[in-house]
Structure formats: C-alpha cells, structure tokens
Amino acid sequence: MSALTVIYALLLYAATFILIAGLVYRINLYARTPAPLKIPTTPAPTSVPGVVLRMLGELVLFTSLFKGNKPTWIFGWLFHFSLLLVLLGHLRYFVEPVWAWVAVAQQLGVYAGSAMLLGLAGLWLRRIVVDRVRYISAPSDHLMLALLASIAATGVVMRTASPTDIVAVKAFVLGLLVFDWHPLPGDGFLVTHLLLVAVLMIVFPFSKLLHAPAVFFSPTRVQVDDPREKRHLASWAADLESPRR
C-alpha cells in the first residue's frame, strides 16, 4: 500500500467525519434554539402545506433571490444545479452496478462541470466588479469561489484533456466504504481534486456553506402565519409568565 493511498484514505475519513459531526452539531443547534416570536416575512402562508410550497420555491427556484437580483440569480442557479448534477453523477463511484439515472447524470458530467465553472465565474466577476458586493466580500468569500472553481476545473480536465484511471478510482472509493483499501492512482489532477474536496468537506460546517442547512430553519421563511389563531410560546418566554390575572 503506497503512502499516498494511506494518507488519502485517512484524510477522506477525517474529512467525512468532520463534515458529518459538524453538520449534526450545527443542525442540532438550529433546531434547539427557540424562536420566541412569530416573524415570517409576510405575505406568508397560513398553513403548513403553504410553507412547504414556499420552501420548495426557495430551494428549487431561489424565488427570493430572483426578486432580488437577476444576474446573481442566473449565475447562482446555474452553479448550484450543475453542482447538484455533478454530485449525482459522482454516485457512480459509490454504487455497483451503476443505476441508470446516475449513468445519465454522469454522461452530462462535462457539461455540468463547465456550467458550474461558468456560474462560478459569473458570481466571482460580480463580486469583483460591483462596488457594493466588493465592499462586503472578505478574503474567505473569494477563497471559497476559488476552491469550488479549482475542484470543478480539475474535474473537467480529468474528463477531457487528461483522463484518469476511473476503474482504479472506483475501486479505491468502494474500498474506503468497506474499510478494504485499494491503491489510489498517483495522477496529479486526481490527487489535487481529492485534496480540495477534502478541504471543502472540512470547512463546510465552519463556513458560510452552512447556508444549505440553515435555510431550513430560517424563521422568516418557515414559520406559518397564524399568530392570532395559535398562541406561540417559547420555553424561556413561558418562564416569564409568573401567575397573573
């Protein structure tokens, strides 16, 4: 077993652990923190199914962002949905035999990867060119785009200019899943790609990427507009209610 294989196997285990543990901690924190007041941004749905619809719109179409800024919406949507497609395509490394729909997603891989790069480029350009967005950007905001773009770029290169040994990669990944390690090909693009992915997984629970789980807990979006019908009382607010007339 090469040192490279061992290092990468351990790195990916660690990254997976940090990602999952970090997310569980964070999601638990959001779920546990009380929301003492009803603050949906109105007009808001007056029932739970209504809220589900509102959230589907936010998750699938980015409805609020659409109202807010069209260029950001186009590039942001392009980036996220090609990312989703790419992630689904990557399932082919994790299942054997490969499901038919995963095979389709993976066929589109190069296009999705390129679309992802285009989306990221648009977002990055906006961050540099628009004075307001430039003002609010910290180094981490640029680095995050750089990280994702590098992952996408190395991925696209491996699908086009410099193919990697896919069969060996699959053996490596499947091996990781059952703790039966197989050698990782020493291809420079592949090694870089995986390193950056591990970095992404590690920073995820400590960075603004938390927007993905957080959106499900945003009171202004997920609360039902029914304060007159149902009394809403958080635990710490209930404690203030000493006996009263």
Added chain:
Amino acid sequence: MAAPEFRTPELKPYPEIPVVVEGTMAHSQPYVAPPEHQQPLGYPGELVEDWQRVAIDKMGELVAKYRSLQVFLDACVKCGACSDKCHYFLGTGDPKNMPVARQDLFRKVYRRYYTLSGKYLPWLVGAEDLTKEVLDDWYRYFHQCSECRRCSVYCPYGIDTAEITMAAREIMASIGLGQKYSNEIIAKVYKLGNNLGLPQPALADTLEGLEEDVEEETGVRVRYPLDEAGAEVLLVTPSADFFAEPQVDGLIGYGKVLHQAGISWTLSSHASEAANFGLFVGSYQNMRKVALRIREAALELGVKRIVFGECGHAWRVAYSFLNTLAGPFDFLDSRYPVPQHIVEVTHDLVKRGALTLDSSANDERRVTFHDSCNIARASRMGNIPGGQFVLPREVLSAVCNHVYDMRADTIGEATYCCGGGGGLLTDDLLELRVKGALPRMQALKEVVDRHDVTHLVAICAICKSQFAKVLPYYGFEMDQILSLHQLVGDAVVLGTKQ
C-alpha cells in the same frame, strides 16, 4: 435643533442605485439616553465599566435565545442581493447602510468571539474585536435601520436585518448605551400609559373637545368615550391620534364608523397607546410589559373585542406578538380575531353595506396609498395572505373615486419605509430621515406627475408624522399626507341609514 446642514437628495427621472461612498453618514447618531430614561427599563444608567465583557456575554445570551439570530449570523453568503434594497443606503450611499454590511457590524464580532474560524483566523473571515470604534459604529448604524424588513424579502435565506438591529440595540442598552428617543418614550408609557405622557384628565379633555368639534361640524353627537366599562370594543390607538395632524382626523373617522355601525366602544387611559417601542429596542421583556397593559385594560373594562387604530409597528406587535406576549385572550368574544385592525372592522362594514358612503365627499382628492413597512411585511389583515394590501385599498376605493398606485416595486411587500420608523422619528436624526425618504418621495413624484395625485394616504402614526416633516424637503406640502380614516370619516353619511 440647528438648521439642517445637509442637502436633500434630488428626485431623478428614474431611481438610481448610488455608488458606494464610505462614511457619508458616519456623523449621524441619536442622543444617548440619560440614566432616568434607562433605569425604568431595567438598564444601567450609563456605560458600565466592563462594557466589552458584558456586551459579549449578552450577545451569547441573545444568540442562544433567538433562532433567527443564530441562523442569520451563520447563513449569509454575501451574495449582495440585499445590498441595494435599503432606503437608507439608496438615500445616502453609505456602504454601512447596506443591509448585509449593517449585519456584518454585528457578525464580525459574533465571529470573533463565538466561531472557530473567527477565533483563529479573524483576518480570513473578517472577524473583529469589539473595540470602542466598533461600538461607536454600532451606535451610529444600528440607529440608521428602521427595522422595516425590506431586505428580508430579497434575501435567499430570508435574513432580516431588523432582527440583528434589535439585538444590537438591546446589547447596547444593556451596557448603558441606550437611545434617548425610544427609551424616554417607553419610560413615559410605564409612568402615564402613553408615549406623549398625556395624563388621564388631559386625555378626557381632548376627547370631549373632539366630540364638540364633530358635533359642530356635522350636527351629530358622535362619542369619543374614555374608560367606559362594559363597552363592546376596546380601541387601542397611537397617542398621536389624540391631537397630532393628520392623525387626529383618523381618530375622528374611527369614531364615526363605530358610531354608524352601532358598536359601543371605549378608549382606555391605562392603555392609551398602541405603540410599543419595546419592539424597537429589541427587548422582549419591555415589549411584554408594554403589551400587558392592553390585557389589563381589556379585563378591567370588561370589553369583548380589542381593535387597533392606524399604526404600523403597533399592528405588528398586536397582530404577530400580542397573543404570545399577553395572551391567551379566551375571555374575549371568540367570533372575532384578537386583536382586530380598525381597517378590518371598517372593511367588513363596507362589504356588508352597513355604512352609507358618499365617496364624492373626497372628489377633490386624488390619492395614492403608502403601504407601511410593518403592516406590509410583518403582519396581515383579513384571512388571506396579502390581505394587508387588499383591505385598505378596498376601503380607500369605497370612499374615494381617484385612487392610483405607485410603481409596483415600491408598494405591497416591496414597499419602502417612510424613513422614520423603528425608533428614528426624532429630530436628532433629521438628515437620515430626509435622505431615507428618498425612494418613497421618488415614487410619489411619479404618480404626482402622471396622475396629478394630491395626497398620500397612510395607516401609520409614524409614517404620518414623518411625511408631514419630510414632504416639504422634496417640494411637497406638509398637509399632503392623510389618514385613511380621515377619508372614511369624510365619506360616512351620519344619521339613520337610508
């Protein structure tokens, strides 16, 4: 106050997004509350010695108590969708008035003390210590937010800068750095029951005067009762309605509507104020204490319903929070929502044909309706989402023949704050108020040019005072702002229904 030393922004043919110019509003800040306005609210009289530690602890406490804060502080991706949505940014170009930058004043401190990345890599994620300079910025820019929630409409995660502003203000009040205007008013409510500090006899006098005026004008004895036990409705209205112009004409209108509908009602001297500035300070405890007066008054007077007069943030607290803060209201008539808005009452009467209306009484007026921010984005009227936009307009159309809406991206959920909400309606912030009114004035100018609109109609005491003050800066007259129920009152035909 000294004469204004600023230039009123120009109304351009088309609205423009300003370029970022740092520090244009760095000089704007309200007077600090003296000890006598701090202590009745449970806050220290002046800046405590170890303010930094106290502030950081308070921050941790609030973040643990409010899911909104916890989620909003983590979720922002700095996409910038909100960056051109705030009227104060549009009117000043100061980048710290961009909602996300305003949040970042808070977020950078939160990151520094409460996140791993901020603790070890502050330069990377823009984390900063809570220094005196940062505190100064907080005091300035968290008093340049009217908590109007316009930014939250456009944010992909619904991040509401108002929540951050409220938390920041509560932290500042807790270290002894309160804002004079809001805290003085809350202290007055505790002492006398209303924001203006009107004692019961003065209130009784004023209402008697109103009855005489209305009788003189109409020949009908319309009553404006105070503290009448056994009335069906307790009307809770902003104290500005008792004598400020144009608010008082609205109060006259409510009285005429209730008189014609045969609904017995009363005001309460104990709860002679609908406003709840506890909201502006972000203090649950103070908001609750102010709200409980209304429960007490309702019990004391034995009423069956609670109805709120025209006031924006008061309606937010009433509609969204009253049940939480001061409920349950199981002692009231369950056939009516608790509380109700006067527009809901009037709308229902209009729809049922229970009022005789002569809309030609308002023929001299060509009007447009200003959606108040708190009503638009933090409450509802009627039983369908968005009823807060429909009901007032239907009432308005029933009493006036010339109604024109402003540009669609300046009304409804996209409405602009008047510029004076959220505890900023004070002369020490006049420049901010004038500049923050720019987007609304721009939209008003458009309907004035296109449809010869003569009046702006509002259902919020703060909006009304703010517009009366700022309209002249933009070349309009101060009396071009009207109460919705003034138009209703003018159109209601008094006497037995024909």
